[in-house]
Amino acid sequence: MAKIKxxxxxxxxxxxxxxSFDNEGSELINVLHKAQETFGYLPAEVQEIIxxxxxxxxAHVYGVVTFYSFFSMVPKGEFPISVCMGTACYxxxxxxxxxxxxxxxxxxxxxxTEDGKFSISCLRCVGACGLAPVVTIGERVYGRVSAGxxxxxxxxxxx
Amino acid sequence: xxKMIKLTIDKKQVEVPQGTTILExxxxxxxxxxxxxxxHLGDMGIEHKPGGCRICVVEVExxxxxxxxxxxxxxxxxxxxTHNMRVLNARKTVMELMLSDHPFDCLVCAKxxxxxxxxxxxxxxxxxxxxxxxxxxxxxxxxxSIIRDMDKCIMCRRCETMxxxxxxxxxxxxxxxxxxxxxxxxxxxxxxxxxxTYCGQCVAVCPTxxxxxxxxxxxxxxxxxxxxxxxxxxxxxxxxAALGEEFGMEPGTLVTGKMVSALRQLGxxxxxxxxxxxxxxxxxxxxxxxxxxxxHLDGDKDVKLPILTSCCPGWxxxxxxxxxxxKDIPSTARSPQQMFGPIAKNYLAKKMGIEREDMIVVSIMPxxxxxxxxxxxxxxxxxxxxxxYSISTRELANLIKxxxxxxxxxxxxxxxxxxxxxxxxxxxxGATGGVIEAAARTAYEIYTGKTLENVNFxxxxxxxxxxxxxxxxxxxxxxxxxxxxxxxxxKLLEDIRDGKSKYHAIEIxxxxxxxxxxxxxxxxxxxxxxxxxxxxxxxxxxxxxxxxKSHENPYIIKLYEEFLGKPxxxxxxxxxHTHYFDKSKDxxxx
Numbered sequence: 068m069a070k071i072k073x074x075x076x077x078x079x080x081x082x083x084x085x086x087s088f089d090n091e092g093s094e095l096i097n098v099l100h101k102a103q104e105t106f107g108y109l110p111a112e113v114q115e116i117i118x119x120x121x122x123x124x125x126a127h128v129y130g131v132v133t134f135y136s137f138f139s140m141v142p143k144g145e146f147p148i149s150v151c152m153g154t155a156c157y158x159x160x161x162x163x164x165x166x167x168x169x170x171x172x173x174x175x176x177x178x179x180t181e182d183g184k185f186s187i188s189c190l191r192c193v194g195a196c197g198l199a200p201v202v203t204i205g206e207r208v209y210g211r212v213s214a215g216x217x218x219x220x221x222x223x224x225x226x
Numbered sequence: 227x228x229k230m231i232k233l234t235i236d237k238k239q240v241e242v243p244q245g246t247t248i249l250e251x252x253x254x255x256x257x258x259x260x261x262x263x264x265x266h267l268g269d270m271g272i273e274h275k276p277g278g279c280r281i282c283v284v285e286v287e288x289x290x291x292x293x294x295x296x297x298x299x300x301x302x303x304x305x306x307x308t309h310n311m312r313v314l315n316a317r318k319t320v321m322e323l324m325l326s327d328h329p330f331d332c333l334v335c336a337k338x339x340x341x342x343x344x345x346x347x348x349x350x351x352x353x354x355x356x357x358x359x360x361x362x363x364x365x366x367x368x369x370x371s372i373i374r375d376m377d378k379c380i381m382c383r384r385c386e387t388m389x390x391x392x393x394x395x396x397x398x399x400x401x402x403x404x405x406x407x408x409x410x411x412x413x414x415x416x417x418x419x420x421x422x423t424y425c426g427q428c429v430a431v432c433p434t435x436x437x438x439x440x441x442x443x444x445x446x447x448x449x450x451x452x453x454x455x456x457x458x459x460x461x462x463x464x465x466x467a468a469l470g471e472e473f474g475m476e477p478g479t480l481v482t483g484k485m486v487s488a489l490r491q492l493g494x495x496x497x498x499x500x501x502x503x504x505x506x507x508x509x510x511x512x513x514x515x516x517x518x519x520x521x522h523l524d525g526d527k528d529v530k531l532p533i534l535t536s537c538c539p540g541w542x543x544x545x546x547x548x549x550x551x552x553k554d555i556p557s558t559a560r561s562p563q564q565m566f567g568p569i570a571k572n573y574l575a576k577k578m579g580i581e582r583e584d585m586i587v588v589s590i591m592p593x594x595x596x597x598x599x600x601x602x603x604x605x606x607x608x609x610x611x612x613x614x615y616s617i618s619t620r621e622l623a624n625l626i627k628x629x630x631x632x633x634x635x636x637x638x639x640x641x642x643x644x645x646x647x648x649x650x651x652x653x654x655x656g657a658t659g660g661v662i663e664a665a666a667r668t669a670y671e672i673y674t675g676k677t678l679e680n681v682n683f684x685x686x687x688x689x690x691x692x693x694x695x696x697x698x699x700x701x702x703x704x705x706x707x708x709x710x711x712x713x714x715x716x717k718l719l720e721d722i723r724d725g726k727s728k729y730h731a732i733e734i735x736x737x738x739x740x741x742x743x744x745x746x747x748x749x750x751x752x753x754x755x756x757x758x759x760x761x762x763x764x765x766x767x768x769x770x771x772x773x774x775k776s777h778e779n780p781y782i783i784k785l786y787e788e789f790l791g792k793p794x795x796x797x798x799x800x801x802x803h804t805h806y807f808d809k810s811k812d813x814x815x816x
Contacts, residue, residue: 125421134403
């Protein structure tokens with residue numbers, strides 16, 4: 068992980084977020100949600116500041132961040148790809164779709180392509196089981212996706 | 227009155243107070259249910275029962291699932307089976323699954339023979355492994371004091387309880403989830419870059435070889451074999467009260483003379499005592515205390531009180547990381563280990579007619595933080611450490627065994643002079659409260675000019691985490707605070723920061739019980755009564771000494787006359803005092 072410096076305005080924003088939860092250590096998860104909403108991801112520096120403000124150890128913050136798959140320490144891509152791995156999607160071949168995205172973009176789940184364009188993540192059920200397997204990219208939903216469709220989908224965003 | 231509950235365990239009727247766990251109730255009738263992640267250090271008020279390992283499961287009639295006995299409470303009328311076939315099979319399966327993700331390094335593992343995982347697998351009669359699966363692999367993390375080999379971690383999380391709840395150091399946390407979960411530092415950085423204080427309490431409770439000390443015994447064997455080197459050794463007070471345990475002796479057996487004899491046979495040129503340096507510490511720290519006290523009484527507003535002891539390197543690391551803004555409050559006196567080094571290499575080497583670089587100073591310590599302390603730059607002269615390295619009580623026991631000796635059968639021998647003479651005051655440094663009691667004995671006599679009739683300050687002794695007492699210095703009330711365990715130390719520090727502290731002097735030891743409970747001591751395997759026995763042994767040795775006040779040590783008097791001048795004088799400041807660093811910003815993110 069490269070060393071990233073946080074701007075003072077961002078630090079102030081974090082301090083404010085922590086304060087809005089009364090700097091309570093037990094509010095850590097809520098603070099992390101808010102921080103990720105604000106910054107898009109939770110780099111080490113952000114976790115350090117949160118730990119300091121909530122008076123908990125950085126190791127503990129890191130433990131929570133790594134426990135929940137929702138939290139991410141790397142910035143999401145410009146076009147975040149989410150493949151539904153819920154039961155309905157899974158049994159209809161979501162895994163193959165996911166493998167194809169990984170292969171074509173050469174990134175593992177939870178990471179972002181070098182050009183910052185795409186990131187891949189898995190999620191559990193978007194409530195569109197009738198369209199299984201489902202893939203979302205940003206706000207857009209793709210239904211009945213097969214591994215063969217993946218190349219075309221990616222192409223749409225590479226213009 | 228406590229409500230009592232009746233239940234049946236292994237066909238025996240039991241009556242226990244409400245709230246008792248099944249594990250405790252069974253223990254009460256002599257049924258010792260095996261445990262692995264569970265840890266209960268009663269005397270220290272430390273309890274860890276996450277119910278995570280599932281080794282302690284029992285069958286409760288009428289319940290569908292087996293219950294973990296460590297955190298299941300007894301209920302009225304329960305019928306419990308601790309060793310029927312279902313329970314035995316479940317335990318064995320759980321153990322086999324654990325072993326399926328554990329390296330088979332037993333023959334060469336540092337923990338072998340002392341490993342709870344190994345002994346539990348033996349106890350459960352595991353003779354075959356039916357499961358073969360993925361194995362976790364992590365990079366081994368070598369720090370100056372502690373080695374972390376997380377391939378051997380079974381996620382009992384005892385280390386986390388010690389690091390976070392007891393010590394409030396916060397260096398460790400479980401990270402990730404499922405099979406990937408492991409105990410790690412923040413951002414999985416090396417321990418050396420974390421907030422770890424090297425107190426070694428994680429090592430002291432780790433049931434496997436996941437956490438061990440950095441071993442210096444091979445280095446020592448090489449140095450002892452080098453004819454060009456003069457190798458001298460100093461032994462900390464707490465070692466003599468615990469070393470015997472490694473040779474099957476009763477906890478609390480004093481083995482001072484046998485240890486000296488073993489060290490001499492190992493080939494050390496001189497066998498000295500850190501206790502001598504502890505007497506020296508009292509001269510320096512006591513003088514500093516009286517100096518600050520006098521300035522305070524004279525109305526000096528800038529004087530820093532309370533003065534905090536600085537003998538414990540884990541504690542020094544703690545305030546450098548966690549309370550750097552208070553780094554000018556602790557005494558500047560070096561720890562006894564680090565006072566011994568410069569006296570040996572400057573004063574003794576000259577007397578012996580040898581060059582500094584031809585002398586190797588080794589310390590035997592109950593401590594792992596001492597290993598790091600030796601390496602600190604401020605304790606080196608042109609790269610040569612004042613104390614070359616320190617080995618733990620456990621490492622010494624291994625060395626003695628390697629040298630084909632049985633400690634039990636060795637004759638009692640005396641330390642060498644001049645750095646082997648010590649008083650009773652220095653012996654009790656190894657138990658919580660001992661340093662401040664030793665300081666009080668000397669400070670009282672110097673301050674009042676009178677002879678202290680009763681040198682036993684009973685009020686300063688004991689095992690409570692935070693203790694306080696007021697000592698009457700002939701009309702001047704000196705308020706003394708004592709904390710052992712860094713979590714307790716934190717409370718006293720927060721009071722100082724908030725201006726609420728009423729103390730003039732505070733003794734702090736990082737490990738529960740003081741050095742007798744150090745991270746380098748023989749493992750107590752959860753029996754904290756052992757610590758009490760070790761402490762009692764030190765007080766016994768003190769009581770048996772002819773001289774029990776540091777300032778009456780004839781060799782200390784001579785050292786000041788011949789070499790140092792006066793306590794806290796110019797040479798003392800150069801050789802025996804130190805300064806502290808703000809390490810709070812040292813955390814690197816890579």
